[in-house]
Amino acid sequence: MNQNDDNTGDYASPPCFAHELTYGENGYVVSDAQTASDVARWRKGERQRLIDRRLAIPARERQRHAEQVMARLDELIVDRVAAIVSVYWPFRAELNLRGWMQAMVDDGARIALPVVEEKAQPLVFRQWTPDARMEPGIWNIPVPVDGEPVQPTHVIAPLVGFDPRGYRLGYGGGYFDRTLAGMHERQQYPLVIGVGHAVACIPTIYPQPHDIPMHRIITENETLQIAEA
Numbered sequence: 001m002n003q004n005d006d007n008t009g010d011y012a013s014p015p016c017f018a019h020e021l022t023y024g025e026n027g028y029v030v031s032d033a034q035t036a037s038d039v040a041r042w043r044k045g046e047r048q049r050l051i052d053r054r055l056a057i058p059a060r061e062r063q064r065h066a067e068q069v070m071a072r073l074d075e076l077i078v079d080r081v082a083a084i085v086s087v088y089w090p091f092r093a094e095l096n097l098r099g100w101m102q103a104m105v106d107d108g109a110r111i112a113l114p115v116v117e118e119k120a121q122p123l124v125f126r127q128w129t130p131d132a133r134m135e136p137g138i139w140n141i142p143v144p145v146d147g148e149p150v151q152p153t154h155v156i157a158p159l160v161g162f163d164p165r166g167y168r169l170g171y172g173g174g175y176f177d178r179t180l181a182g183m184h185e186r187q188q189y190p191l192v193i194g195v196g197h198a199v200a201c202i203p204t205i206y207p208q209p210h211d212i213p214m215h216r217i218i219t220e221n222e223t224l225q226i227a228e229a
Contacts, residue, residue: 003021039206046202047169050161053199054093062093062197065220070100071194072218076193077154081109086125086152086190088112089141094158095195102130112150114175122179125150152190155180157214159196161205166213166226168194169205180212189214191229198222 077083090096101111112125116138126147137143161169170176198219217224
């Protein structure tokens with residue numbers, strides 16, 4: 001895979017605490033509380049750098065990236081009638097998949113949006129339709145008001161950053177990993193797909209034991225298969 005950041009190879013510098021991390025079965029494990037704090041601080045800075053870079057992509061180029069990603073999603077999700085797909089409402093220059101959501105509904109799929117009903121708790125997925133009544137949720141992102149709760153067969157997550165092992169850097173709230181962990185406990189295993197711009201790729205997010213890797217990553221350049229569901 002192309003691990004270059006914007007094809008320049010100018011990766012963000014690794015944090016000076018890297019030598020204090022022990023590599024385990026689920027990624028890097030922090031050695032002590034101070035290192036955990038350093039990892040969190042590094043992620044915060046890297047998150048802002050990547051969001052700023054995404055916001056700098058011209059709108060027309062972002063739309064082209066979205067169209068390429070939607071075409072790759074079409075290749076991946078073939079059985080529309082059996083699919084219940086959690087997508088997302090675009091935020092801060094994330095890929096806009098709303099046209100694809102509409103097309104999926106037209107083809108017989110069920111589309112859902114993630115909803116934060118309670119902070120620091122797993123997400124709830126509510127069915128979305130083009131005429132759904134929406135209201136602002138967390139970060140003022142619209143969510144369905146009346147949609148029925150559903151259990152997705154596919155979960156599409158927007159990427160702030162990602163690494164070649166399939167780990168996702170999100171917004172820092174922990175909702176994504178908390179939700180997937182709860183689904184696994186209930187023996188529910190949706191196909192987890194991260195989508196984003198290719199410039200979001202970094203060498204590692206320094207995954208911790210609570211981080212859960214994705215099964216696929218889709219950018220405008222490629223579809224990466226990390227693991228099976």
